[in-house]
Amino acid sequence: MAELKLPDLGDNVSSAVVVGVLIKEGDSITAGQPVLELETDKAVMEAPASEGGTVSKVLVKPGDEVKSGQVIAVLGEAAEPAAENKPAPTPPPTPAPAPVSPQPSSTPAPQRSVAPLPSAPVGQRRLIPAAPSVRRLARELGINLLEVVGSGPAYRISENDLRRFALGEAPAAVAAQPPSAPAPTLPDFSRFGPVRREAMSGIRRATVRSMAQAWSTIPMVTQFDKADITEMEALRKRINPRAEKRGAKVTMTAILLKIAAAALKQFPKFNASIDTATNEVIYKEYIHIGVAVDTPTGLLVPVVRDVDKKGVIALAAELGEIAAKARDRKLTPEEMQGASFTISNLGGIGGTGFTPIVNWPEVAIMGVSRSSIEPLWNAEKATFEPRNVMPFSLSYDHRLIDGADAARFCRFVAEMLEDPFLLGFEG
Incomplete structure (x- = not known):
């Protein structure tokens, strides 16, 4: 055995x-x-x-x-499998005399509050939290999942819910999960006008937990800077035809991955974590960088591993693959763990700057905003010139990193962005 x-x-x-x-x-x-x-x-x-x-x-x-x-x-x-243990592909033609009840995974509380399933407004689709196996069973039974009330967390629909629905039983009430920490009572917003409720997705619930932990654990400071990316952007456009032959597209994020790896080697504190239990700093000998990806279901952060050991074109190809998997929600847990630093690039959307929240147990995160043409002074020519300037920010854990360290880190990144020649040496 x-x-x-x-x-x-x-x-x-x-x-x-x-x-x-x-x-x-x-x-x-x-x-x-x-x-x-x-x-x-x-x-x-x-x-x-x-x-x-x-x-x-x-x-x-x-x-x-x-x-x-x-x-x-x-x-x-x-073992001799019992007939009753075999899953039935279709519901029985007549309901059993005894009422069907779901099997709880833990001892039920004596008193549980319930909440109704929120309905979506006319013309909008309600998010249906159901696993692929449940969706397959629904298709086999000819059930429209929009008509089923899930009894699991965040209204998740189970196979038991489908079988109860097929037997014509009343849908089970959804258990209201108490918050992990006391929260102020909300006012009755319906007094002021129409409202609707929508259950949080699993991704959003995870974001709530991780951001609340980071905000309450890490004393964060944000350093802001700018870089003249005129020459780097010209180089990126020249490289792209070569990259496209290898099925990749070089983006500024791919270049930033390589530059950030060089910066993390130069400033190892930013590639570390704090162990408060032993009063030690854990310096990582590897460089794995998380990249925030905006998806229809929420923010996901897949991890690009060994960034310092890969070229820009290889990083661009890998970045395109994991971003597509993130949007299709096909990432595995292994592909979202192990990061020692994170980059969040909102330049494709807009904005002039923001303060990203450090993703614990990391100690720093870089935020990138949209570049724009600005007049910069050329001392040699004694004139202003139009240049492509990209704003970026660096949030850091002030318990380990001082302001001067953050300013030097940002200047290093800016200098690498401003002089593509340095990428071949420092990167």
Whole structure:
């Protein structure tokens, strides 16, 4: 007999919800074969088996919350699968005499408050939180998910919800989850005019938690600077035809990745983390940089690894791939962990500057705004010249980084942007 344990879910991912069990008792599986379909705050993924064997017992079911290292199945001699344990592809023709109730993953509280499902205004589509396996089952049963009330967190629809709906039962009330910390009571906004409510997506809930933690943990300061990118922008346009032959498009973000890697080597404090439990500074010998990506479901931050070891064109190709995966919500937890620094580029949208929030446990983040043509003084010619100037900012953890360090870091980045020749030496 051997225990099949859930593999590591990744940094900052403490648990996940089982949305599909891909094995059953008696199945023969191999190492690496997907056994569970899991949903975290930011991604839906498949969990592979750590070893092969015959499934003797499955210990989890859809709706359960699982953690890294938890035993999810037992491998050994094939057990005689009970007929009632086999999932029914379609609901029974007549409902069972006993009322169907969902199986809770934990002991229910004696008293739970409930909240109704918010409805979307006419002409707008409501976000439907349901895993791919649930959507498949809905198609098989011919159910419109817009008509189903989910009983899970943030109105997530489970397979039990679909089967209850198919049997014509009243939808279960949605449990209202208490906030993790006391919050002021909101006024009744409907007194002043029409309102509507919309459940937060998993990505937005994760953003709320991480930003609140960062804001309450890190004493942040933001340094602002500008760089004349006239020559760098001209070089970027000259390089792009060569990059396009390799299926890449060189953007300013790709160039900034390379420049930031050089800056992190020059200023290792910015590539560190603070361990307050031991009063130590952890300096990272690797350079992995997160890149904020705007997606329809919220902000995601995939990570580009070993930036210092890659050329600009290679970085541009990788950046395009992970940005597309982020927008399609196909990133795995591993692709969103391990960053030691982050870049958030809003230049494609607009703005003249902003103060990005440091992503704990990192100690710094760079924010980039839209460049514009500005008159700069040319001392040699004693005249003003039109130049392409890009504003950027650097938020940092003041517990580790002093203002002078931040100013030097920004000047280093600006000088690299202003003189493309330096990229070949420092980068």
